[in-house]
Amino acid sequence: MLAAGSIIRGVATSPRVIALLSGGLDSALACALTQRLGFDVVGLNLATGFCVGQGRCETVLALGQRLGVPVRLLDVASDYIPIVRAPKHGYGSAMNPCLDCRIFMVGKAREVMREEGAAFVVTGEVLGQRPMSQHRRALDLVAEESGLGERLVRPLSGRLLGPTFPERMGWVRRQDWLDIQGRSRKRQLALAQAWGLGEFRQPSGGCCLLLEKTYACRVRDAFRHKGKEALTAEDFALLRYGRHFRLSPAAKVVVGRDEQENAVLGGFAHGRWLLSFPEVPGPLAVVEGNPSPEELELAAALAARYSDAPREGPVKVRLARNDEAEEIMVIPFDPADPRIKLWMLGE
Ligand code: SF4
Incomplete structure (x- = not known):
């Protein structure tokens, strides 16, 4: 040489x-x-x-x-x-x-x-x-x-x-x-x-x-429910963060896992529902798709499972999308609720 x-x-x-x-x-x-x-x-x-x-x-x-x-x-x-x-x-x-x-x-x-x-x-x-x-x-x-x-x-x-x-x-x-x-x-x-x-x-x-099993599972789900051609760079980026739950063909929830992820998820608010907890420490969650009022309530109760709200009592959740906003009371999901595993994508 x-x-x-x-x-x-x-x-x-x-x-x-x-x-x-x-x-x-x-x-x-x-x-x-x-x-x-x-x-x-x-x-x-x-x-x-x-x-x-x-x-x-x-x-x-x-x-x-x-x-x-x-x-x-x-x-x-x-x-x-x-x-x-x-x-x-x-x-x-x-x-x-x-x-x-x-x-x-x-x-x-x-x-x-x-x-x-x-x-x-x-x-x-x-x-x-x-x-x-x-x-x-x-x-x-x-x-x-x-x-x-x-x-x-x-x-x-x-x-x-x-x-x-x-x-x-x-x-x-x-x-x-x-x-x-x-x-x-x-x-x-x-x-x-x-x-x-x-x-x-x-x-x-x-x-x-693209080599990671969890990420791959989320990509496949997004292909199925949003369509390959409709997925944008922003959609692919959102698949990196939080816990993802597919509630129905029309609704997916992403729940932040820590403060850093909550801050990042805030940047994905445009055109999506943003769920937050005004009265207790809790995650930020994003709901994608066209959820029904019942699915939004489910998403709020699911996000509340990861908040500091007492399990037995109702907790206030703020729902906001573009100019719309409302507050609802929900009972947090029990951590042992089998639907949580059923809905979770790739973990
Ligand atoms: S592992 Fe990822 S970056 Fe490397 S060749 Fe395969 S697709 Fe490309």
Whole structure:
């Protein structure tokens, strides 16, 4: 392998390369290796709207600093939703459209490659690491359907895959790539340590909401009751927060689990019923759909189960939607009421 800062053979200025950076170990290593081979690397991170956790942008920017590469952050959420609604290659074990997702992301990287005048794109994909999107046929399909072909390079498994554009140009030799395959992360961790890349979070499938069973259950319910095409980015965002209960085809209740979630749910009030407790500490709840008066009362009693109101006594609940508002008295649900489990989505 060439050393850091090497001059690429036969090239006066280093060709530019786009490296997809997720913030995880594999994409960081692919980026670092490409850089060590002497290329001028620009990191690219795509925000789909389905990433888990806060502060992802900061994590990726900090990683870019550690690697010494500039990073472009691109919000692709609105273009990504059609992929979640109807993936051509289907879903994985939850609602994760991994193959379509990879094709989409690499396609976006191709657009940035053109904008930046870059020569090729690198990703951290490893042959055989993920059953749905990283077997040999899937890797070839992503290269083909993204339109990148041999300009899509997977440096971590490059020796095991087909020839690439930079090899054809004589910029690198085949043995400059690595031959990592499979699910073990041992070699990657050793390399990260050897190259001084610092600590990485454990990639146990915990980075994508679409992989989570609870979230997937809520998405399926929303597809069924609201319709795939009608679901907006806001609807998908609301599926992240609170406890969700499907009362009927026309009514769903979302109950905040803590102060932070209550504050977030307040932002989803437009066009929905907002339930609150003016006289006792309690959650904020949102009711979606077209609930009947009886369903609104049920929703209020259900939300009251998570308030500090005494179980036996009536409690006041404020119902508000746009300009309408009223207050009603309800008896909180008994926590052992079997309907609670029946209605709950995905927990
Ligand atoms: S786990 Fe999520 S982000 Fe990763 S490829 Fe699959 S759908 Fe895309």
